[in-house]
Amino acid sequence: MINSDYHLLKVLRISAPQLKNLVIHNNDPMLVGYCKIELCTPNLLSLELQGYLYKDYYVENLPSLVSANIRFVDNMNARERSRVQNLIKVLKSLYNVTTLQLYNWNIQNLPKCQDIKDELPNSFYNLRSLKFVSGRNYSCIHVIEELLKRSPIIETLVLQISQAFCYPGTGQERGEESSFQCLFPHLRFVEVQNLRGLKSEHKFLKSLLENAVVLEKLTIGPSTTLSRYQEMESANIRNHLQSLPKASSSVRILFLD
Secondary structure, X not given: OEOOOOOOOOEEEEEOOOOOEEEEEEOOHHHHOOOEEEEEOOOOOEEEEEEEOOOEEEEOOOOOOOEEEEEEEXXXXXXXXXXXXXXXXXXXXXXXXXXXXXXXXXXXXXXXXXXHHOOOOOOOOOOXXXXXXXXXXXXXXXHHHHHHHOOOOOXXXXXXXXXXXXXXXXXXXXXXXXXXXXXXXOOOEEEEEEEOOOHHHHHHHHHHHHHOOOOOEEEEEEOOOOOHHHHHHHHHHHHHHHHOOOOOOOOXXXXXX
């Protein structure tokens, strides 16, 4: 379903018990309007949602879902709290996936809505691979930590930080203290793209090395839009990570130039 016009509908209900794969793209907010969406697809294996958020979501149990790709566009006409609530409704339906890709800005508002953040799924019990692409100037470390804490058997993490420039020490980084208090017994591969040299990123990587007991490979790629100060900070991170004590004796740290 690509750029279909639902702006005159109050509710779009998709009821298909035998449906295996569902793709919904909405790249024009005028086509979404104030439509609510209901998904009743108990045998769905893969779900892809891209574009603007609908007004509201109702998703029935998806016990067969294996993979999900969520790429929501930040609709500035919608209230922040409403956007976060709708996103959490979608995330709750993804509890059984093994592969999850999140490309959006709305999830980064979770730290601002503490009470709503607590409504995240208690666990993604089967999640093995997570790719998270942040948006704008936000390093999204808190959000990644929340997702990792809820993914007990995750093996692969790919974190792509926005290329957008962020001045060090600004409000974009304040409050991004790392707070890992748990081990990751299955995490084997981590890739961080567009590292910008922020303290929050440094603490996040340090926490991973201290808690990922079977980590095999950590790949780090710096941003191509760094200021001179950020280049220096990235170099400091590089040197410090190499000298840190590590939970995994076999981990290799690869820095991409």
